[in-house]
Structure formats: C-alpha cells, structure tokens
C-alpha cells in the first residue's frame with residue numbers, strides 16, 4: 001500500500017492482496033517478482049493483505065486516484081474469495097477514483113459485483129496490451145460497462161496498432177469505447193526497447209480520435225541509448241518535445 005507512489009498516472013496504490021502468476025511477455029520483468037524475491041518471499045504465492053492495508057482507503061478523506069492491484073492482478077482467480085469485500089471498499093469510498101488494470105480481462109465479466117450496472121462511477125477499468133499479440137484483450141474491456149475504459153501499452157515491447165478499434169462516427173473518427181491510453185517503455189536492467197516510432201503512432205491515433213494519451217516513460221533501453229539521467233527515462237524534461245504529453249481521461 002502506498003499513500004503516495006512513483007507511478008505518475010495515479011496518486012496512491014492499494015493492494016488488497018499481493019503475489020501473482022505470470023501470464024504474458026509483459027510479465028517477464030515484473031517488479032513485484034523482483035522485489036518479493038529480494039525480500040525472500042515467494043511471488044507466486046497469493047497473500048491477502050493485512051486489514052490495515054485492505055481497508056486503508058476508507059480512512060483517506062481527501063480524494064485520490066488509487067491504482068489497485070499494483071502487486072498482483074485484481075481479477076486473479078486465486079483472489080476470487082476476497083474480491084467481493086474489495087468491491088465493498090471501492091463502493092464505500094466514492095471520494096476516490098479506483099483504477100483497475102488487468103492482464104486477465106476474460107475474467108472481468110464473472111468477477112463484477114451484482115450491483116455493477118453500468119459500472120461504479122468511481123472505477124476506471126483498464127487492460128494492459130504490451131504487444132500486438134494481446135490486442136484481443138481489448139474487446140473484453142470495451143464490451144464491459146464502465147465509467148472509464150483505458151488501455152495501458154506498457155511495457156510496450158512491440159508495435160501496437162489500434163486501427164481495428166478506430167471507426168467513423170458522425171463525420172469524425174472515434175476509438176471504440178476507449179477513453180484513455182497510457183504508453184510507456186520498460187524499466188530495469190534488462191529492459192526491452194520501445195521504439196519511439198511505436199509511441200508516435202499511438203499518439204497520432206489518439207490525436208485523430210480525440211482520446212487523451214499519457215506518455216509515462218521512455219523506458220530504460222531508450223534512456224540508456226539517449227544518455228538520459230533518469231534510468232527509467234521517466235523525466236519528461238529529457239524527452240523529445242513531441243512526446244511530452246500527459247493527458248488524463250475526462251470523467
């Protein structure tokens with residue numbers, strides 16, 4: 001749990017549980033795996049957090065954007081028994097905006113609370129798409145009702161083309177039910193390259209469809225090759241000017 005965080009598109013993190021199972025290429029260098037191993041813990045073991053962490057957000061009176069679960073996956077099967085209580089915490093903290101990002105969107109439908117309706121107003125639902133192989137995660141997201149749908153292209157390790165989700169509508173071009181896009185390169189010593197061209201294409205597609213885009217970081221590979229001072233390439237001042245875009249979704 002963190003009342004503050006280094007993740008630039010959120011204000012805080014809450015992990016109702018920690019531990020996970022790797023599901024795809026984007027998980028290769030998962031920071032949770034790295035840190036748990038460093039502390040002698042098994043990252044594959046799914047562990048319910050303490051009450052102090054689980055219920056922390058109920059005590060935070062100032063509105064926050066809260067990213068859950070940054071050290072797991074909210075829709076993990078092993079957490080099925082705990083999720084309804086987590087939904088209660090989310091529902092009972094309307095002052096906060098909860099950001100739920102998953103690599104298991106095929107499980108979203110069966111894991112929503114009974115009173116989800118058109119989506120809780122304080123929940124933004126997102127999927128990670130780290131490469132074109134995982135574009136098939138997007139339909140699960142956009143056919144689920146939610147106040148905000150977002151996609152996180154991070155760590156971007158391959159060209160991702162969103163053309164299939166762009167269509168004409170009333171004389172404009174729109175991105176189907178996608179309200180926000182995050183893009184970023186990978187962190188860490190063994191980071192894979194995010195070609196700047198890939199980010200530029202995503203930015204162009206968001207611009208032409210008027211979808212807010214948040215460029216989070218260049219990634220360690222680019223930071224190293226461009227001689228940036230910040231190892232993850234997350235200092236916006238060091239980026240090419242045309243990539244310095246950090247927009248948030250309209251609520």
Ligand code: SF4
Pocket residue numbers: 019020021022023024026027030031032033070071072073103
């Ligand atoms: S889904 Fe997320 S938390 Fe789970 S292994 Fe992959 S990167 Fe790590």
